[in-house]
Every structure is written in structure tokens, then in C-alpha cells.
Amino acid sequence: MPEPKPSDKPAKAALKQILQDHPAIWQGTELSTTKHGISTGYSELDAILPGAGWPTNAVLELLLAEQGIGELTLFLPLMRHLTQQGRCVVWVHPPFIPYAPALARAGVDIRYNILVHRSSSKKEALWAMEKGLQAQASGLVLAWLDGFPGNALRRLQLAAETGNTLGVLFCHQAFKSALLPFRFRLEPRQGGARLHAVKMRGSFTHPLINLDLPWF
């Protein structure tokens, strides 16, 4: 009796699955459908991001015209989610005091916050940021640093990949770099903010969305 030919159907299905699910494989303008990101807390933002949320292993740039236009509020749901899971948020050289009463009121567990003060040198801050990105214990590294050597950004990106951590660089609008896989621009808008995705790994589109930020 001849053996039945193994059907190539399961193999095809498996291949299709891989092509669809793997975050590093793009299919034209389509996004991969898996949710490998962490929800941003804003449904309209989740809809445009590849992975349906903030990437968990990348450093992104957030370009700002001014400070204080909702850039922290944008990450507040993520901070709340991470700290409640026991992962910490590292603040590198913030130009202000991360105000504990406001954070606590927004539901962030303030015990899981590490602050790298501006009194330390820039070199040390970069080192601390790299360590923060590499560590499994931290989930988010927020940094206010400007003027990088190019290889520093590359190192930060690699560190984020090892530690499965999201790094956010708050930069001035004029900051130019093409080295990081994600680049967003945040602008103020009546009742919220406008977020422009300049560059996203896993997507060719450059959507512009309006966000309604809850003001804490």
C-alpha cells in the first residue's frame, strides 16, 4: 500500500503564521497582527502602532517643541502598568522633579522609580541609561539627554533589545538622528496632543493622530 503523501498544507500554514506573526517581517504596508507590544492605554494610538502597543525592546525618540505638552501623560498608563507589575521606571536627567504626589495619584507605584539626578555627568547618565535598559528589573527608561555620539544610540538600542525594555528619549524638535527604530513628534492641540509617527519599525506608514490626554 502506498504511503499517503504528506500534505503540504500544515507547512504552508505554519509559514504563513511565521510571516504574519514575526515582528521583524513586514508584508508590504500591512502590519503584523500579533500584539507583541504593551498597550499604550490609548486605543487610537494602539491602532496605529505595529504590535498594537509600545515596543518592548526598542528606544524611541519623542520630539517636542516645548516641554510640558503632555509627554509624560502619554506614558502614564505604561508607567502604571509596569510599576504595578513590579518593574521599575528609570528617570535619567529629568529637567524637573518627577512629582511623587501626582504620580501616586495617577496610580503609579512610586516605590518603583529610580531617579538619576542631573548632578551626575552626562557620561555617567548614558552608562546608567544603558544599564537601566539592559536590566530585566526595569521596564521603561525615560531620558532627557541631548547631543549623542552616534554609537551611543546604537548601544542603547542593543541594550533595550537585551533587556526587553522600552527607552524613551525626549528630544528637542531640532534633534536629528536616523539611528533609532522609532521616532515620534508630539505637538500640543486643544484638549490633548497630536502625535505624528515619523518612523516606526514594522510599518511604512506615517500616521498622524489626535490624542485626548487625561490631565492628571
Add this chain to the structure above:
Amino acid sequence: MAKPRLVQAPLPLEYTEQTPTRRVANHKAGPSHLWLAIQFPNIAIEISHPQAKTSASVTAQTVKGRLVVCSTSALAEETGIHIGMAVNAAYALCPGVHVFEHDEKRVANTMTELAAWAMQYTSYVSLYNSNTLLLEIRGSLKLFGQLENIKTSIKSQLQLQGHDTILSCTPSPSASYLLTCFGAEADIFDTDQLRSALGDIPIAVLDVNQKTKKRLANIGTQTLRDLWRLPKPELRKRFGNDFVLYLDHLTADSPEVQKKFAPKATFTADSVFYWGIEDCESLLLEVKKLVLKFIDYLRKTDLCTSSYRFNLYHFAEKDLTGIDINLRKADRDVDYIFSVLEKYFDKLQLKGKIYRLELCVDKLEYFHTKSETMLENTFHEETAIYSGQNKALSELIDQLQNRLGSAHITGIGLVNDYRPEHAYQFSSSATNELSHYRPDRPLALLPEASSLNVDVSLISGPERLQTAWWSENKINRDYYIAKDKAGRRLWIYHDLSKRQWFIHGLFA
């Protein structure tokens, strides 16, 4: 009428009056202690060099700019060298004499080690002075059978360690010591025998100052027996209370308190490199070897520690480099400690070749396999970012703090204060709960309020904060949320006493 009398009787006074009399009575009832004095007459020579004892050697230290002999070996003494002599004079008497530095600290360390060693005979060991130990052994007599057993055991074991000893045993600590100074090895169990046993000891050996000795010689007393014959009140009049008290101590007529030696929980180990080490990598390797040894010790003793001290001794420079490494949590996990050490020694810049590496740990704690509570008190309260139940996070904070310094890495916390600029702190707070309701606060607070010099439109407010009027930092403000043309949401206030507007925060 009986009741009021009871009330009038001052109870505490009665109590204080009774206690000392009872104690003295107890003491007189019979000698409660038996003190074995172990004197190490040549300890300084013995520890200076292994061969020092069998050759003509002295130890010397600088006294008032002169190098003076502090202790001598038997061979050196035969040539006429004595303590207090200038080293040059010693060289003149015996040209081949070996001179070693008199290291008081090392002597003290050795004595501490010996005291810890002596704890095997009794739980009451006292460091009497720089070369004498006192052991209370009445309690141990039953265990060891008789005094002779204890003495032979001590003598033979110390002989093996290379120490000469003189042992004397009496009910009085001072008398035991005095007998060892005189070189007499006596066993006296009874207080009544003390006077006659001490009778032959010359006045010159007594543990009193030179002036008193001279005056005693002047009145014609040669030995203690002469002193026993003199009436005490007159002696007290001439030589003072302290001297008579000393005599009473000798005869065990008045009790003498000896400080109990408590073995210190410390660890010291070192390694010496005759070839010298100049690069961090080889140093780290040696550090790891030492730490492994230490962790082995910790495992055996079931201890752990959070603070390490490394001393690096340089060839060229006299001063040593001290490195303090503090972990956030006492631990003995090899990988964890190594990762912290690697981070530290990675950036270390050596001042020169190192010939000796020393590890000292003087804060040992009992090892707990689990941390007790979430809010466990960590070793540095002000830098404790949060209570360590998450090991990975502790490690991260350790790494950061050890490299950047704990001043640059902190946590954030709440303070229960209505004044906005005092409602936070740069260290962890015990709670994550807001103790009272606070309306909208900005996520970003400016380190200092800056005066408002842009056009803004008010969104909400005012919220009046008027508090701390009793202190210098009083505030009297109306807070508003406002928006400027650039689209920033600002937290501004109107200072009611200064009549000025300020920006205090950003709703970032």
C-alpha cells in the same frame, strides 16, 4: 493610720540602699570567682618575626623622636639590652641585634584572637591589659576536673602556637596579674591565703605609679608584707583612696569588675603579591579569590554582610587605597557580589603597583533566607530607594549606586505635607498611599518656582494653600492651572504676600 505610713515610705530610696549592701555581703560570703591570669611576656617579639624569639631581637617604636626598645627577646636581654633603651645603644651592646617595628595594633589584634581562643575554657574572658588575659575558671573546674588540667591544656596549646606564657590563679584579678608580673605561678583558691602568697612581692612590681612607689620606698616598705602590717586609715591618708582600693583588690576585700570580652564578628583576610599588581583585571581576579574565601566562611558560620572594605597597599605610596562597597541588602550570592565587584573594579584607576590586598568586613549579620517584610529597613536609610523584595531591582540599584555614588541615584517618595515643594522626597517613602486628598498636581515640578513672564489663560482655580504660618517657610498662595500660547499646561500661583505670579510645575 497604717496606710498613710506605707505611702510615706520612699520605696525607691530603700531599694537603692539595699542593693549594694546585699552585694557586698554576698561577696564576703565566699569567693565567687577564680581568676586565671595568662600573661604573654614576649608577645610583641613573637609576632614580629617567626625567628625573632630564637635570635637576639628587639621591637622598637619612636617615642618623642627617639627610636626606643619596647620589648626584647631572651637572647637580646642577655647582652644587656633592656626596655626603654635607645636602639642605637642596643646596637652598641649587640651589633647583630635584629630590630623590628613595634606594631601595637597587631599585638592588640593577636590578643583579641587569643581572647577568642580562650573562650573554649570559660565564657568569661577579659582582656586585662595589652599582654594579659583573665579567665574566670571557677565555673569550669567541674568540667575540666581540676585546675591543673586547664593549665596544662592552655600551656601546651599556646606553646604550639609559639607563645610563652605565665599562668597564675587567685580569687582576685589584680593579684593574679601581679603574680604573673612577678613571674610566680601560684594557685590560690582561698581569699585568706592571698595575703601570705603576695607577701614576698616587692613594691617595685606593683601596678601603681612611680611616685607612689618611691614614697613607699621612702617610708621603708620593701615588700607587700610590710604594707599589710600598716594600718589602712593612715595609708589612705598618705597615699590616697585609689591606692588603698588597689590593696583591697589585691586581697579580694573589695570586688573588682572585669569587662567581659565579647568576640567581635569580623572577618579579615589578605593576599600578598610579591610581584606587584598593576592592572585592574588581575586585581579583580585576586579580589574574587578573596571574596570566595569569605563567602565560604559566611556559609560555614551562617552569616552574611552588606558592606565590604578592600584595602589596597601600594609599593610606591605609603597610604593605602580603601574601597568601600556597600550592597543594598546583606547577601552572600556569589554571582550577585561578583557582578557588583566587576562594575566597581571596571572603572577603578590604580595609583601604582599593589603588593597587598586586604578584605575587612566588620558588620556581619545573620543570614535570612527570606526577607521579612516589604518595608524592611535597609542599611542606608536615606539612600534606600525601596525595600528590597525584588532581587533584580536591588542588583540594578546596587550597580548604579556603586558606580555613580548614592547621591546621584535615588528614589522618589511622598512626604505628608500640604506645601507642594515639601510633599516629595528623594528617597523611598514607606507608603504609596496619599494620606489626604490632593487635587490636581503636575507630574513635573520645577526645582524652583520661576516668575511668570508669559501670557497665559487660566483654565481652573484658584486653589488656596495657606499653611505653615508658624514657620519661616510659610506659604500663602492661590494656585491655578493655566495654558500658555505654546500649548503648555502650567501650574502657576499668585503669591498673596509678595503679590507676584510664579510658575511651579508643568502638566507634562
